Amino acid sequence: MKDEKIFKLLILFCLIFSISLTYPNISKGNEQTIEKRLNEISNNVRCLVCRNQSIYDSNSDFANDMKKIIIIHLKDNKSDEFIYKFLKSKYGEYILFKPPFQINTLILWILPFILIISGLIFFTFKFLKFRKND
Amino acid sequence: MIYEIGHISIIIASFLSFLSIGVFAFHFFREYYFFSTLIKNFSKICFFFVLISFLILEYAFINSEFSLDLVVKNSHSTKPLIYKISGLWGNHEGSILLWILILSFFTYLIAKSKSIKSSAFHIAVLGVQNIILFLFCIFLLFTSNPFARNIDPPLEGFGLNPLLQDPGLAFHPPLLYVGYVGLSVSFSFAIAILLNKKVEFEWFNHLKPWTLLTWAFLTGGISLGSWWAYYELGWGGWWFWDPVENASLMPWLISTALIHSITVTQKNNQFYNWTILLAIFGFSFSLLGTFIVRSGLLTSVHAFASDPTRGVFILVILALSTLIPLLIYGFKNTHQNETKYFIFSKETGLLLNNIFLITSTLTILIGTLYPLILETITGSKISVGAAYYNATFSPIMIPFIMIMSFAPFLGWKKTPQKSLLRNMLIIFILAFISSFIVFKFNNTSIFGIICGYLSILLFFSVGLAFFKKLQSLKTLPLNYYGMLAAHLGLAIFLFGVTGEQFFKKESSNQIKINEVINIGDYSVKLENVKNYKIDNYLSETGLFKITKAKKFIGEIKSEQRFYPVEKTKTTEAGIFNFILSDIYITMGEGNLKEGWVVKAYFNPLVKCLWFGAFIMAIGGILSLFSKTNRKYI
Numbered sequence: 001m002k003d004e005k006i007f008k009l010l011i012l013f014c015l016i017f018s019i020s021l022t023y024p025n026i027s028k029g030n031e032q033t034i035e036k037r038l039n040e041i042s043n044n045v046r047c048l049v050c051r052n053q054s055i056y057d058s059n060s061d062f063a064n065d066m067k068k069i070i071i072i073h074l075k076d077n078k079s080d081e082f083i084y085k086f087l088k089s090k091y092g093e094y095i096l097f098k099p100p101f102q103i104n105t106l107i108l109w110i111l112p113f114i115l116i117i118s119g120l121i122f123f124t125f126k127f128l129k130f131r132k133n134d
Numbered sequence: 135m136i137y138e139i140g141h142i143s144i145i146i147a148s149f150l151s152f153l154s155i156g157v158f159a160f161h162f163f164r165e166y167y168f169f170s171t172l173i174k175n176f177s178k179i180c181f182f183f184v185l186i187s188f189l190i191l192e193y194a195f196i197n198s199e200f201s202l203d204l205v206v207k208n209s210h211s212t213k214p215l216i217y218k219i220s221g222l223w224g225n226h227e228g229s230i231l232l233w234i235l236i237l238s239f240f241t242y243l244i245a246k247s248k249s250i251k252s253s254a255f256h257i258a259v260l261g262v263q264n265i266i267l268f269l270f271c272i273f274l275l276f277t278s279n280p281f282a283r284n285i286d287p288p289l290e291g292f293g294l295n296p297l298l299q300d301p302g303l304a305f306h307p308p309l310l311y312v313g314y315v316g317l318s319v320s321f322s323f324a325i326a327i328l329l330n331k332k333v334e335f336e337w338f339n340h341l342k343p344w345t346l347l348t349w350a351f352l353t354g355g356i357s358l359g360s361w362w363a364y365y366e367l368g369w370g371g372w373w374f375w376d377p378v379e380n381a382s383l384m385p386w387l388i389s390t391a392l393i394h395s396i397t398v399t400q401k402n403n404q405f406y407n408w409t410i411l412l413a414i415f416g417f418s419f420s421l422l423g424t425f426i427v428r429s430g431l432l433t434s435v436h437a438f439a440s441d442p443t444r445g446v447f448i449l450v451i452l453a454l455s456t457l458i459p460l461l462i463y464g465f466k467n468t469h470q471n472e473t474k475y476f477i478f479s480k481e482t483g484l485l486l487n488n489i490f491l492i493t494s495t496l497t498i499l500i501g502t503l504y505p506l507i508l509e510t511i512t513g514s515k516i517s518v519g520a521a522y523y524n525a526t527f528s529p530i531m532i533p534f535i536m537i538m539s540f541a542p543f544l545g546w547k548k549t550p551q552k553s554l555l556r557n558m559l560i561i562f563i564l565a566f567i568s569s570f571i572v573f574k575f576n577n578t579s580i581f582g583i584i585c586g587y588l589s590i591l592l593f594f595s596v597g598l599a600f601f602k603k604l605q606s607l608k609t610l611p612l613n614y615y616g617m618l619a620a621h622l623g624l625a626i627f628l629f630g631v632t633g634e635q636f637f638k639k640e641s642s643n644q645i646k647i648n649e650v651i652n653i654g655d656y657s658v659k660l661e662n663v664k665n666y667k668i669d670n671y672l673s674e675t676g677l678f679k680i681t682k683a684k685k686f687i688g689e690i691k692s693e694q695r696f697y698p699v700e701k702t703k704t705t706e707a708g709i710f711n712f713i714l715s716d717i718y719i720t721m722g723e724g725n726l727k728e729g730w731v732v733k734a735y736f737n738p739l740v741k742c743l744w745f746g747a748f749i750m751a752i753g754g755i756l757s758l759f760s761k762t763n764r765k766y767i
Contacts, residue, residue, distance in 0.1 A: 115493045
């Protein structure tokens with residue numbers, strides 16, 4: 001009896017926790033400054049003249065020029081998607097560290113989630129089997 | 135002449151390992167009592183020949199012997215002694231020789247081991263070790279001979295990549311290699327268990343200490359590499375999801391899973407299949423790592439040597455050492471009786487641990503190899519970077535760490551639910567409240583809050599477990615402390631991740647002398663810039679003064695170095711250390727008129743990353759020396 005009570009409390013707590021998590025995101029609003037957005041975007045853009053470095057990390061001329069271009073777009077109030085699209089059209093998908101979700105990256109994006117779900121299904125079946133034997 | 139001896143030693147070593155393989159093969163048909171002595175002695179002598187060859191090559195590097203091609207390409211007479219020594223493994227051929235040295239040393243240790251009672255088992259383990267050793271010797275001799283001579287020796291060498299001229303390099307590769315190669319030992323034990331007609335569960339005990347040792351070294355090696363990247367590359371980060379970093383993280387995750395899985399097998403003969411498969415795949419992943427680094431197929435900061443034939447050779451070893459064991463495994467009747475355990479039990483926890491760790495490893499594998507496969511098939515190039523792993527790897531880690539916080543309270547087979555749930559409720563709520571007190575989340579992203587919460591949750595989990603056992607501290611086995619330390623290490627590590635990822639402050643600008651950059655509450659002033667000529671490089675050093683609310687905090691130097699021999703530039707970040715945090719300054723190119731491009735970061739809690747990893751490694755070692763594990767070394 002007491003067991004269940006504690007269990008319910010635990011679940012209730014998890015619920016409150018997950019709801020409270022969304023709170024700061026709502027209050028976030030429009031506080032994103034240009035500098036913050038620049039850092040975020042440039043972290044996802046590959047420096048094409050370096051070895052596996054983002055333009056955020058790199059100090060090369062290429063990286064500095066790219067950052068200037070991004071700042072111009074940001075000052076124009078362009079959306080992140082617009083900037084990514086712009087870069088993609090100019091330099092190809094290779095420049096984006098976050099591969100877009102499309103047909104040729106479908107497996108890349110979906111497979112991890114299929115794996116974890118099948119792992120959990122395996123886990124559930126194991127315990128269902130145990131219960132049946134009972 | 136002496137260098138030819140080095141070359142011949144390796145040939146003799148490979149011959150000895152070939153003989154060992156012969157003994158191993160013969161013992162399937164006939165069992166002579168002297169077989170065991172024979173293979174042990176071959177393995178021991180083999181190590182000494184490899185050691186001789188290694189020392190001779192080291193001697194060549196120390197003496198800047200430019201009649202050896204390898205020394206010409208990777209050394210220079212003006213280099214400081216320590217980099218002459220570490221220059222040996224700062225290149226492809228030398229690092230493979232180091233790999234072989236460690237491998238044969240492990241084989242030597244196994245040959246000397248007195249804890250293995252069954253001689254058939256001992257022969258099998260040594261046999262498998264020698265097969266790996268032989269393949270690598272052949273690889274070294276035919277594709278990457280370190281003793282290749284230069285007919286017309288030049289007066290001076292090309293020098294070593296300046297990024298590698300750092301104390302970090304002296305220790306990072308050897309530690310990591312011990313970890314990589316150590317996985318071959320778990321592999322050999324697993325194969326030896328498979329090869330026997332009947333499974334002896336006693337033998338699984340031998341796997342544990344070796345895997346712990348490997349794991350501790352991998353942890354140390356990876357974190358040292360990360361620390362080195364942090365202060366040496368001057369990019370201001372500690373993990374870049376670079377293919378080579380991924381290549382080291384995958385074996386780490388698998389060996390973590392392996393340690394947990396063996397624990398169950400040791401206790402009640404369960405998870406037998408998991409353990410065997412993880413031991414096989416652990417070594418496959420360590421070979422895959424070698425393949426990724428050595429083939430140069432993936433662009434990476436580490437790809438200092440790339441040659442397709444070498445890649446193909448390692449790929450063949452990789453395929454053989456994965457497929458053949460899997461075939462043996464498949465033909466073996468591996469049916470086992472499953473005993474029942476309840477949902478709240480250690481077995482369940484460890485099963486979930488394995489599921490999550492394997493999934494996360496495969497996720498990294500997909501992310502690392504997908505661009506390569508896509509390019510081969512369709513020709514289109516894509517990049518998979520941090521953003522991908524943040525979206526796939528990190529979410530898998532959240533439930534994983536939640537479950538981990540249950541770990542210390544779970545018992546074998548069945549745990550009284552009431553006390554378990556009460557404990558969990560206490561730490562969930564305590565962690566919830568204190569994470570808000572500690573981090574004062576304000577405008578932090580959801581992931582930041584979750585990460586901070588999880589780290590504190592783990593702290594409380596370990597803390598409560600410790601508190602509960604206060605009465606019986608002296609009677610607790612050492613491996614229990616090891617477990618607590620490893621989990622505590624992860625908590626500290628996550629604490630660092632939270633600080634560094636979500637509370638970092640940064641600012642960059644082009645500033646002249648006496649101008650100031652502000653980061654958070656600190657202001658950084660460029661005092662002066664001076665030029666020096668030191669040992670084998672030229673340096674442009676900026677002196678920065680850090681103040682907080684007009685109060686002087688300290689001074690640091692940040693450098694741009696130019697290495698004339700190698701014709702490369704490196705950035706030496708200036709790092710001002712607080713206890714757990716630091717201020718990180720890099721200075722780009724510039725001049726008096728226009729100023730210098732200066733980047734400054736305030737990285738809160740960043741030290742916890744490496745400190746946490748260190749505690750984890752200590753946990754592994756503690757567990758290694760526990761009574762139950764020590765006697766099986």
